[in-house]
Amino acid sequence: MTNLTPLREPEADGRPFWAAAAEGRLVLQQCQACGKTRFPPRHQCPHCWSPDAEWKQASGKGEIESVTIVRRAPTAAFRDLVPYAIVAVTLAEGVRMITNLVGEGALNAQIGDKVNVCFEQRPNGALPQFQLVEPK
Amino acid sequence: MMTASLRNSAVVLGVGESDIGQVPGMTGLGLNAQAARRAIEDAGLRPDDIDGLLTAYSFTEPYFMLGSVLAEYLGLRPSLCAAMIAGGASPGVMIGHAAAAIAMGRARAILICCGENRATGMGRDDAVAALTAVGHPWYEAPYGAFIPALYALIAKRHMNDYGTTREHMAAVAVQSRANAALHPRAHKKAPITIADVLGAKPVSDPLGLLDCCLISDAAGAIVVTSAEFARQARQKPVWLHGLGEHHTHEHLVAAPSLTQFGALESGRRAYEMAGVGPKDIDIAQLYDCFSIVPIIEAEELGFSAMGQAGPEFAAGEFGLKGRLPVNTHGGMMSHAHAGAAGGLFGVIESVRQLRGECDARQVADAAIALVHNEGGILSSHCTMIFGREPR
Numbered sequence: 001m002t003n004l005t006p007l008r009e010p011e012a013d014g015r016p017f018w019a020a021a022a023e024g025r026l027v028l029q030q031c032q033a034c035g036k037t038r039f040p041p042r043h044q045c046p047h048c049w050s051p052d053a054e055w056k057q058a059s060g061k062g063e064i065e066s067v068t069i070v071r072r073a074p075t076a077a078f079r080d081l082v083p084y085a086i087v088a089v090t091l092a093e094g095v096r097m098i099t100n101l102v103g104e105g106a107l108n109a110q111i112g113d114k115v116n117v118c119f120e121q122r123p124n125g126a127l128p129q130f131q132l133v134e135p136k
Numbered sequence: 137m138m139t140a141s142l143r144n145s146a147v148v149l150g151v152g153e154s155d156i157g158q159v160p161g162m163t164g165l166g167l168n169a170q171a172a173r174r175a176i177e178d179a180g181l182r183p184d185d186i187d188g189l190l191t192a193y194s195f196t197e198p199y200f201m202l203g204s205v206l207a208e209y210l211g212l213r214p215s216l217c218a219a220m221i222a223g224g225a226s227p228g229v230m231i232g233h234a235a236a237a238i239a240m241g242r243a244r245a246i247l248i249c250c251g252e253n254r255a256t257g258m259g260r261d262d263a264v265a266a267l268t269a270v271g272h273p274w275y276e277a278p279y280g281a282f283i284p285a286l287y288a289l290i291a292k293r294h295m296n297d298y299g300t301t302r303e304h305m306a307a308v309a310v311q312s313r314a315n316a317a318l319h320p321r322a323h324k325k326a327p328i329t330i331a332d333v334l335g336a337k338p339v340s341d342p343l344g345l346l347d348c349c350l351i352s353d354a355a356g357a358i359v360v361t362s363a364e365f366a367r368q369a370r371q372k373p374v375w376l377h378g379l380g381e382h383h384t385h386e387h388l389v390a391a392p393s394l395t396q397f398g399a400l401e402s403g404r405r406a407y408e409m410a411g412v413g414p415k416d417i418d419i420a421q422l423y424d425c426f427s428i429v430p431i432i433e434a435e436e437l438g439f440s441a442m443g444q445a446g447p448e449f450a451a452g453e454f455g456l457k458g459r460l461p462v463n464t465h466g467g468m469m470s471h472a473h474a475g476a477a478g479g480l481f482g483v484i485e486s487v488r489q490l491r492g493e494c495d496a497r498q499v500a501d502a503a504i505a506l507v508h509n510e511g512g513i514l515s516s517h518c519t520m521i522f523g524r525e526p527r
Binding site for chain 2: 005007008014039040065067069070071072073074075077078084086087088096099100111127129
């Protein structure tokens with residue numbers, strides 16, 4: 001799927017996430033007090049409320065927790081893209097992303113399939129997406 | 137003095153709904169006003185009796201401060217007024233706050249009113265586009281993850297973990313339509329079959345068009361009063377026995393689980409407050425924005441074992457003649473869905489069932505009703521238990 005819609009201007013909490021994505025890297029916040037990784041980005045840890053966090057390079061590896069194929073586009077921007085896959089991915093770091101599965105086999109993916117991060121270029125940045133490690 | 141429980145703290149005295157379906161000649165506020173007028177008439181009250189007003193939100197009208205806007209529109213000058221937003225859980229949340237306010241003596245008769253003209257006020261494409269607004273603006277929406285897709289992820293995982301099938305979910309839709317056919321104001325009454333649901337236009341696998349709730353023009357209204365105030369009214373009050381909320385997330389990306397949600401805890405709190413359990417419930421109005429949702433709720437609220445609600449819907453156990461009639465008015469899949477009003481119609485139907493006013497769809501001797509409201513992506517939960525007598 002190719003979508004040329006500009007990304008929404010990053011908000012302050014997630015600026016490092018989007019800056020890294022533009023360079024083709026996935027980064028996640030890790031709490032320096034309790035050690036937990038959090039997503040979406042936040043000013044403070046939702047587990048222990050510490051504001052001290054470090055942006056860390058993520059493995060980019062995960063597993064499909066659930067998958068759906070969208071066949072009715074929500075907006076005009078997605079009309080030419082249907083059918084497309086939305087997946088809930090559990091990352092190795094323990095957090096979930098709701099994202100697109102793209103590339104070979106995306107429309108036949110199953111719960112439990114292993115995935116890797118990839119990036120879709122947009123006019124003003126890049127959007128992290130995922131692809132199957134072993135397309136069937 | 138603080139009372140720990142809302143049991144018997146308030147009654148629903150009047151209920152009303154606007155014209156429902158495609159109502160092109162009316163604004164959302166007009167629909168609210170019509171529902172409010174009908175609820176007040178039903179209660180045997182006059183507008184002057186109302187001293188509190190609670191409403192929720194509207195996607196179709198360009199107002200801020202919707203509580204004050206609605207008070208202005210209705211010509212009310214209430215002593216308690218607000219707009220409360222918990223998505224589909226808003227009606228239950230408003231009823232909880234209204235009952236607490238009444239218990240504290242802050243008001244005696246609170247009008248709870250919500251709904252909008254979502255069918256004709258914004259057009260189908262805009263209404264569907266609005267469904268992206270609930271997704272996280274940065275971490276869900278850019279992926280084309282609108283509400284049906286997010287619920288589809290939940291449905292798919294339930295199917296995977298518990299063996300729920302598309303046929304089970306279709307049975308929920310078919311049953312709702314059959315019940316709606318017996319309701320004089322329901323939006324959709326034409327009968328549908330399992331094959332119709334399975335063959336309907338696909339939206340987001342495994343959900344097809346008939347697995348999704350309607351987009352209606354509709355508003356609902358109820359009048360919540362103190363028991364003392366109700367004593368002088370001619371209408372028969374319906375009693376609030378218990379109410380519980382639980383809120384675990386807003387966005388699915390941050391949900392604690394894709395298979396366990398807050399209905400378990402909101403239900404536990406409501407049952408405890410009411411002093412009843414699932415087996416004591418005679419009818420249940422379960423939030424049904426998508427066909428998977430009543431299945432999950434029936435399991436979390438203790439009506440079915442995990443993984444059994446689907447087969448039990450398919451076997452007719454939750455039909456009008458079943459062991460526990462569910463969504464006797466047709467729910468949001470066939471009666472009406474318009475913003476926050478969807479869950480309020482479950483309350484309105486429960487009140488009518490407990491009063492014995494439901495004619496062809498009346499459940500014989502219904503004495504205790506459970507209503508579950510849910511907002512977001514199974515994010516905000518409110519369970520209510522009502523009865524025809526105080527307990």
